[in-house]
Amino acid sequence: MTRALIFLCALAGCSVRTQGQASSGRVQVVVSDPEALNPAGRLGVAVVWVGNNGLEVTASALVPDAGGVTVPVEAPADAARLGLTPVDALQLAQGTPMYRPRLVVFEDTNRSGAFEFDGLDAGAGDRVWAADDADGVGYLLDLEGMLSSVSSSETDRYYASTGGLYTPYVPTAADSSGAFQLAPDAPITLSLGEGPSADTSVGCERSVTEPQLSLDNSFAVPPTVFVNTGIDLGPVCAATTSQCQQSALALLPAPPHTTFEVDDHWQVVECRRSGLLESTIVFDSRHRCAGCSCAWQGVKTVYVAATTALPPWWPCGLSVPYCNETGTLLSVSFTCINP
């Protein structure tokens, strides 16, 4: 019947039904806390549009206990005035310009129920615990232009990603090369981080300078070595130029013995053996920022003991397996970190 009516309509020469451009989108954000940071205040999720001329929060919602919330995404009416930046390229056609609003997890420290950002390194606003990085939502600056320039297979991909909606708000994800691709419409997980990276990401319009290989460099920091009493310092400390000291390991506090990798905090615990000696290596690296410049800064601590005289907290062979890769008592093996 519907088609018959459309047919009659067509006979009469009236226009055909089309889909108008969606004026807003939505995104579902799941908040996780892998480091068990347990912020004291209520957490919320905000959509923040940052530009050269300021920022605008278009939506924010407090996160229920279940940890997920859906927030609307809608470009501010004065987006042009904001001077949205940076403009990324979605890998469609020859690169479709898009802006990715910041999805921010904040602690509602001032109990206003909404996100209030006072700027980078400012202290009065809500605390930023996480901001989207690889996965997020993109706002296509010229949807019609994009549609007119893509191939039919790319059109298929676009509608598969939006669930058939004609919308400038699309889910995006960064591929292994860092290029942004259309992504399935799925919840985005943001992990709470202790460091200032998220805050910086929001405040610096994502234009954060990062030295190349900064994480690798942080692994190369000279370790602080504690050698158990009764072991000759010479052979052990000859392999390093860093601080090497004799200590009664049993009297030292037990070091951490869990390995984890979260957004801005890496902790690696590794055990090694060499002859009658074995070591526990604790590597801790955090993402530190000063202004809009960030880098990984690592601290490496090594505990060396004889297999026959291990301190009571010694984790090797128990909670931490031995790393059998080639290396010394003092070096972290990447192979053992990511087997």
Added chain:
Amino acid sequence: MSRAALAVAALCASPAAAQGVWADGRDAWTLFEQKLINRDLQGQLDDGYRLGNHLDPFTVAGDIWVGAQVAGNDLHLSRFHGFFVADAFAEGRLGGWLDANLNVTLLNPSASDGYRLSSFVLPGFALHLHHTFTLAGDPLKFDFIAPDLDLVTTGEGLLIEQLPLEGYRGRLAWRGWEFSVVFGGQNYFFDDDYTTFQLTALNGHVGIQGTVWDLPSALDPKNGTPDPTSPTLFVPYGGVFGHWELGPHARIAAEGAARMDGNLLRYGALVRADYLQRKMDRVDLHLGWQFRYYGKHFSPQLLDERPSTSPNLPYREETYVTNAFEYFYLSREYDQWSHTGMLEARVALWRRLTGLLELEEWVRYVVDPDPLPRNAYVAGFGRVPGVIPRVYYRAGIEWAFQEQGRFRGMLLLTNKTVASDFDVTYPTQTRFSDAHLLLLRFVARL
């Protein structure tokens, strides 16, 4: 009307011209030039001027076109901007049961490529087995032909219309009934096959048909083209068709079909009406109207593949743009219906000078029946859903160098010329260029 103009009119399309050719895939209800068909050659030749129809048991004929398609700027230059096409036909009757038919097309589409650099020889051969038995006192006609089927139209043209095909075709006809089968390999889509069975009654006026269209079921993820190693998808169709003459100059025709798409039926329909009259004082006139409906998923190909066709020769300009071929890509996502108005007129102006006018106004409605209509830009169509109006024309004059019109010269302005790649046998996804071109054409029918 002069004798010359009358003779020229007789050369061109006419229902009468189609008589004598079994399963003629040409459209008899137009004033377009008609090519010869590679079978039943003797039945197509006019005793008055064809040179090779008195050589029993052989028949030979040739249609030669020499011409140029001239554009205002080089971007719109036709592939056939300085061409000749010599379509040579030969038929040998090998006894009472068997004909051997050979059609060799010699051509050079462009004089600009280098001396004979792009000359082609395109042979097509068909064995035609035929006999008339007697059953219950009435003749039982049997025909079978393979592999060159030349132009094929099934039903009234809802699925396939004036499409050059190779395959096989057979029929049994008795007392106004006819059962026939057509198999065509490589129709519109990569590695597709088309098999249709038809049963007609009342001397072909009404019929039913069942069709199976098979093609690859998946795209190769590496290059996005159909994967011939993927499982074959068999798409079944069922349909009815018929046509009725409304006096000597008019008729209506219709066809409806449905295809299985999972548990759903997808529909297509065609209705056309034609008025064609020759020798009306100084005028030959055809007026036509077509309505077509191709539902979403009516096309057998739901993958992202456009139909393509070949060979791309100038004779293919002698058809309407409105053709099933044009609907089968958008049918993947959209419902389409269209109205087309056709007009062709030939007016005897002076002695052997004839004025020609052809118009085809095609208005296509493209809609998406889904709750969320899918907006898209499709090359060659523009933005859809939407209304796509098109007008194609050809207008000019024709001079007959000889009374019977065996040799003719034409000067035409048009926006409908065949679109061809460098290699005219390479399948193209666009049948016509709509650039405005000046056509110079000399035609000899021998």
